[in-house]
Amino acid sequence: xxxxxxxxxxxxxxxxxxxxxxxxxxxxxxxxxxxxxxxxxxxxxxxxxxxxxxxxxxxxxxxxxxxxxxxxxxxxxxxxxxxxxxxxxxxxxxxxxxxxxxxxxxxxxxxxxxxxxxxxxxxxxxxxxxxxxxxxxxxxxxxxxxxxxxxxxxxxxxxxxxxxxxxxxxxxxxxxxxxxxxxxxxxxxxxxxxxxxxxxxxxxxxxxxxxxxxxxxxxxxxxxxxxxxxxxxxxxxxxxxxxxxxxxxxxxxxxxxxxxxxxxxxxxxxxxxxxxxxxxxxxxxxxxxxxxxxxxxxxxxxxxxxxxxxxxxxxxxxxxxxxxxxxxxxxxxxxxxxxxxxxxxxxxxxxxxxxxxxxxxxxxxxxxxxxxxxxxxxxxxxxxxxxxxxxxxxxxxxxxxxxxxxxxxxxxxxxxxxxxxxxxx
Numbered sequence: 001x002x003x004x005x006x007x008x009x010x011x012x013x014x015x016x017x018x019x020x021x022x023x024x025x026x027x028x029x030x031x032x033x034x035x036x037x038x039x040x041x042x043x044x045x046x047x048x049x050x051x052x053x054x055x056x057x058x059x060x061x062x063x064x065x066x067x068x069x070x071x072x073x074x075x076x077x078x079x080x081x082x083x084x085x086x087x088x089x090x091x092x093x094x095x096x097x098x099x100x101x102x103x104x105x106x107x108x109x110x111x112x113x114x115x116x117x118x119x120x121x122x123x124x125x126x127x128x129x130x131x132x133x134x135x136x137x138x139x140x141x142x143x144x145x146x147x148x149x150x151x152x153x154x155x156x157x158x159x160x161x162x163x164x165x166x167x168x169x170x171x172x173x174x175x176x177x178x179x180x181x182x183x184x185x186x187x188x189x190x191x192x193x194x195x196x197x198x199x200x201x202x203x204x205x206x207x208x209x210x211x212x213x214x215x216x217x218x219x220x221x222x223x224x225x226x227x228x229x230x231x232x233x234x235x236x237x238x239x240x241x242x243x244x245x246x247x248x249x250x251x252x253x254x255x256x257x258x259x260x261x262x263x264x265x266x267x268x269x270x271x272x273x274x275x276x277x278x279x280x281x282x283x284x285x286x287x288x289x290x291x292x293x294x295x296x297x298x299x300x301x302x303x304x305x306x307x308x309x310x311x312x313x314x315x316x317x318x319x320x321x322x323x324x325x326x327x328x329x330x331x332x333x334x335x336x337x338x339x340x341x342x343x344x345x346x347x348x349x350x351x352x353x354x355x356x357x358x359x360x361x362x363x364x365x366x367x368x369x370x371x372x373x374x375x376x377x378x379x380x381x382x383x384x385x386x387x388x389x390x391x392x393x394x395x396x397x398x399x400x401x402x403x404x405x406x407x408x409x410x411x412x413x414x415x416x417x418x419x420x421x422x423x424x425x
Contacts, residue, residue, distance in 0.1 A: 041066040041117040043097070045213070049164065049174035052189065053106035053135045058099050058114070059162050059174055061213065065093035066117040072101055073111045073127070080115070084176055085160075093117075095215055096162050098176045106135040133195035140189045140198050144275045144324045145297055147184035148231030149282065150177045150212055150219070157181035157285075158236055161214035167206050167225070170199045177214070180285035180359075184295070186323040187225075207243070212236065229275065229297065275299065275324065276347050281359040288362050290333035296355075297324050298345050305344040308334065320345070336363040 043060040050057040058070060069091065070081045082091060084098050097116075104110065111127035113120050122128065146165060150158030161177040163185065171191050175183045190199045205224040212219040212234060219234050223242035232242055280295040281287055294306055298320035306328050307315045318328040342356040 040064040041119065043068075043114050043116050043121050046114070047164065047172065047174065048130060049172045050100065051130075051133055051171060051195065052191070053133045054104050055100060055102045056104070056130055056132065057101075057174055058112065060097050060114065061095060061162075062097070062116060063095075065095055066097075067091040067093055067115075068097035068099065069115040070099045070101065071113040071115060071120070074105075074108065094160060096160050096176070096213065098162060098174065104132050106132055108132050133191060136198060138198060141187070141201060143187040143190070143201075143225065144229050145184050145186045145188075146208065146225075146228035146231060147182065147277070147279050147297070148228075148234065149181040150183065150214075150234050150236060151181055152236050158212070158214055158234075161212050161236065164211040164213075166209045167199060168202065169193055171195060177212075178280055179287060180280055180282035182279050182282050184279050184297075184325070186325060188323050210234075230277070276345055276353045276355070278341070278343050278355040278357055281341065281357060283357045283359070285357075285359045286362055287359055290336070290361055291329050292334065292359070292361070294326075294328040294330075294341055294343070296326055296343060298326055299348055300324060302345050304328075307342045307344075308339065310338065310340050313340075334361050336361045 040063050043062060046058065046060045048056060048058055060068070062068075067086075068083050069086075072079050072081060081099050081101050082089070083094065084100055085094070086092055101110075109129055109131045112130055113122055113127050115121075150161050150163070152158055157179060158177045158181055159179045161183075163175045163177060163183045165173045165175075165185050167187075167190060169192060171193060173185050173187075173190060175185045177183045191197065192199050205226045208223045208225060208228055210219075210221040210223065210231065212221075214236055217236040219236050219238055219240070221231065221234055221240040221242060223231055223240075227242050232240070234240060276296070276298050278294075278296040281292055294308075296304075298304055300320050300322055302320045304318050304320060304326045305315060306318065307313050308330055314330070314332070316328065316330070318326050320326045337360065338358065339361055340356060340358050342354060344352065344354045347353050
């Protein structure tokens with residue numbers, strides 16, 4: 001009598017454990033499906049810009065902040081390239097993404113995969129294909145860079161915004177807006193739409209289209225090559241027509257009167273023939289790095305003297321490169337607090353020009369992270385289909401353990417209840 005009542009009860013408890021375990025596993029699998037399918041890190045608005053015989057840039061946006069990189073492969077070669085803002089090797093999440101691939105071979109096809117938060121995205125299951133432009137033997141155009149600044153509606157820096165530029169019949173170029181709000185795009189090597197030649201100059205001025213994107217906002221502007229150095233300040237969310245006026249920056253204010261916001265490009269010359277400017281750091285900019293990039297425009301091959309600091313200033317020199325730009329980074333870190341930079345060079349008439357900007361180096365702990373026409377072989381979709389493979393750090397499988405805890409508790413209570421019932425028998 002004892003054995004006939006105990007064995008079915010034990011089997012029933014075992015069956016109960018199997019059923020509860022199956023319910024837990026099924027519920028967990030179901031509860032995690034929506035998290036995997038949100039697509040919040042999926043690349044959108046993919047663009048191929050700055051295409052040349054040695055490099056190209058790929059830009060995209062994501063609905064939520066995500067890390068970004070590219071996997072580049074070609075016969076016998078391959079590499080992973082980080083976002084331009086992650087040059088220190090540390091991946092950071094952004095809403096906008098810009099990755100530039102350099103040191104490539106002309107007229108060569110490359111395969112590209114996009115990494116968003118460590119997950120691989122391709123073009124319907126196959127890598128994107130980009131072919132670099134052929135090498136040209138003709139001389140590029142003598143065009144000065146286009147530059148300007150972008151601010152938000154509340155006069156804050158438009159840091160991280162993507163600026164896209166096209167001239168009449170040209171490829172597309174792009175640049176990221178720096179922490180100071182400034183952007184700059186060299187034009188001297190801009191090519192025609194098909195990349196077969198440098199863009200021919202059609203007149204003394206050519207129409208120029210600008211598109212700015214950041215955090216769901218966009219700004220469009222029309223200007224021309226006589227009103228793009230600088231382009232007047234653009235506010236995100238507004239549209240502009242800067243043609244038929246001579247674009248110029250406001251006159252530089254004395255240091256004591258310089259405003260903290262909005263970031264502006266001050267001190268640039270007011271006519272096209274004067275191409276000397278100090279673009280970065282902008283006047284009154286707040287900079288995270290103690291080794292700030294000093295950047296501007298000038299006359300090719302002219303010497304630029306740079307003086308940094310207030311109490312113990314240091315001086316050094318650099319040269320304006322063939323693209324009409326000079327770049328300099330100090331070898332020793334600057335102290336946090338108020339700083340000043342002065343550049344001295346000569347303009348197109350060989351007259352001396354001096355420009356001074358005051359800026360601030362942020363203290364540690366207050367820093368804020370972050371400082372052309374597509375090739376015919378590339379056919380990206382606006383929202384490419386993700387492949388299931390994970391590269392880099394995998395995403396968390398679930399955002400919460402609460403459902404698991406509840407089900408385990410219910411299962412334990414059922415098990416204990418069955419045990420009590422068995423003991424009573």
